[in-house]
Amino acid sequence: MNVYMDYQATTPCDKRVVDEMLPYFTEKFGNPHSGHALGLRANEGVEIARKKIADLIHANDPREIVFTSGATESNNLAIKGAVHYYKSDRKKIITSAIEHKCVLETCRSLQSEGYEVVFVPVLSNGIVDMDFLQREIDDNTILVSIMTVNNEIGTIQPIKEISKICREHGVLFHTDAAQAVGKVEVDVADVDLMSISGHKIYGPKGVGALYVRIKPRIRLTPLFSGGGQERGVRSGTLAVPLCVGLGKACEIAKNEMHQEAERLTEMKNHFIGKILSRLEKVYLNGDREKRIPGCLNFSFEGVEGESIMLGMPEVCVSSGSACTSASLEPSYVLKALSIREDLAHCSLRIGLGRFTTFEEVEYVSDKIIETVTRLRSMSPLW
Amino acid sequence: MELYSNPKNVGSLDEKDENVGTSVVGAPSCGDVIKLQIKVDEEGKISDAKFKTFGCGAAIASSALITDWVQGKTLSEAKKIKNQDVAEYLSLPPVKAHCSVLAEEAIEKAIENYLSKKGEETCKK
Known part of the structure; x- marks a missing residue:
């Protein structure tokens, strides 16, 4: 029997999501960009899904949702797209040291194009150093990209405060919300661009979305050349069943998120209490309070x-x-927290989610x- | 895998015993530390070997295997054990090769430690 506690890596598709998707593989197979009856039916499914995603993140206009192949593409599109479009005026990009690789690598690739990239450090609790951000942001900054929830330690960043600082300087604000959407309330009122992933929220793999503000309109240079779908930002025929699945996943999350968070909080507290009382010298990485309930990260000394x-x-x-990876380096996220280097090698991430039971929590903690x-x-x- | 789950030779020997050679190799910050000890009998053969290892499964299995192999061997025979033999026996992937290197180093250092102890004694006499 396998017990799955790795919900930050991926989540199983909710059955309700799969049921919603299935007709779009067969009878509703049309190309959503075709003008005929079958095309229109497929398009209808896509637009309903778009609306559901917009609803979950409080976007006013569904047209602000652009479908992509996943959060990696969304992050690439948001950062490269904005920087390339607005490049003539400004040259600086600010991000954090604990972003997902796809954000860090996107920024590094822009660095090699000649842009200045600043990596804001985090405090020992895994929250970005706001004073540092305040000092670095200036009139030469195009974009700030800081994740809403960290994928390794589950800490929640102060998005509203960062947003305020960005607005004061007229700087675009992008957030990678792949680990946040559907777990905690997110509101696009705080940001200009937001990345979403399907498979982190019980939807299918291979689909994601990017929120792109319409008022005032944020323009992006597309990554791909093609037919100009998704309002010219993301060419390529939409993966209709996947889009429909993402929409359904967002609808379920909107309805059940708060109940689920309560249940997970109870399980998380039990888990932490049991581990810390039964084992000496165990450290919980990341802020104790400012974190999503489903993500635990411990270091077990020795x-x-x-x-x-x-x-x-x-x-x-x-x-x-990361002993299995070629680098043999411990996690760069834990290193960024400045925890003792040996403790960075001693860590375990435990992810609880929608289908985790109390029996599983007992079994795994034992x-x-x-x-x-x-x-x-x-x-x-x- | 068996060597990781049920490793033989876990433990320690008396460091002060003149017939025991001890080594500690690796660093906690690198994620691998092996403490290895050998006991040598009058005939110059290794009569016992123990280890304690902090590290991934491959590091533990490498330590378990090498402490098993050296039993009953003379010091020069033990020195001939190469990390490639350990890596091959355990089918370690290339990224884990450093674990077997560390185990080989641990044996060498333990032998050195034993010999230096003996050397000092000879001088005293």
Whole structure:
């Protein structure tokens, strides 16, 4: 039996999402850009989905939602698109040190084109250093891109405050909300651009969206050349079943988010309480309060994260130590928190979600306690 | 995998024993630390070997394997064990090769430590 506790990596598709999608593979297969009856039917599905996404993030106009292939594309489109469009005036991009790789790498690629990129550090609780941001932002800044919720430690950034600073300087504000949408309330009133992912919110993989403000209108240079779909911003025939799935996932999230957050908070508190009371020298990474309930990140002193995973192969969690990757470097996110470097190797991310049960929480916490105790008995650092 | 789940030779020997050689290699900040100890009998053969390892499964398995292999071997035989043999036996992927390198280093350092202890004693005499 496998126990899945890696909801930040991906989520299973909700059955209701799959049911909504299925007709669009067969009887409603039309190209949504065709003018005939079948095209119109497919288009109708897409537009209903667009409206549902807009509703979840409080966008006034569904036309502000652009479908993409996922959050990676959304982030690329938002950052490269805005920077390339507005480049003549300004040259500086500000982002944070703990962004997802696709944001960091997008910024680095712009850096090699000659733009100035500033990586705002985070405090030890995983929240961006607002004073640093305040000092760095200036009239030469095109865009600030800071994530709403971090994918490794689950901390929630002060989006409203960042928004205020950006507005004061007339700087565009993009947020990667892939881990936030559907988990906590997000409001596009605070931002100009927002990235959304399908598979992080019980929707299908391979689809995402980008919110692009219409009033005042934000312009983007497209990534692809083509037929000019999605108001000229994202060419390519829409993946209708995936768009419909994302819409349904957003509708379910809107209806159930608060109840789900309450249930997850209860489970999370139980999990943290049990681990911290049964094991010594365990550290919860990231702010204790400013975090989503479904994401826990612990460092277990004296044992390496990957060895814990190996000790409970039926439990699907994620290790912050990147020993499997070619770099052998521990997580750059944990390093950015300035935690002791050995502790960065000792981390485990546990993701709770819609289908997590209390029995699973008990099982996994027991397994972790047992495995960490065993590995500590054979660790020279313990 | 078996060597990780049920590793043999976990533990430690008396560091002060003149017949015991001890080594600690790696660094916590790099994610791997192996503490390895060997005990040498009158005939110059390794009669016991123990380890404690902080690191991924591959590091633990490498330590377990190498402490198993050196048992009953002379010091010069033990020195001949190469990291490639460990990596091959465990089918370690290239990114894990450093774990076997660390295990080989641990054996070498433990032997060195034993010999230096013995050397000092000879001088005292």
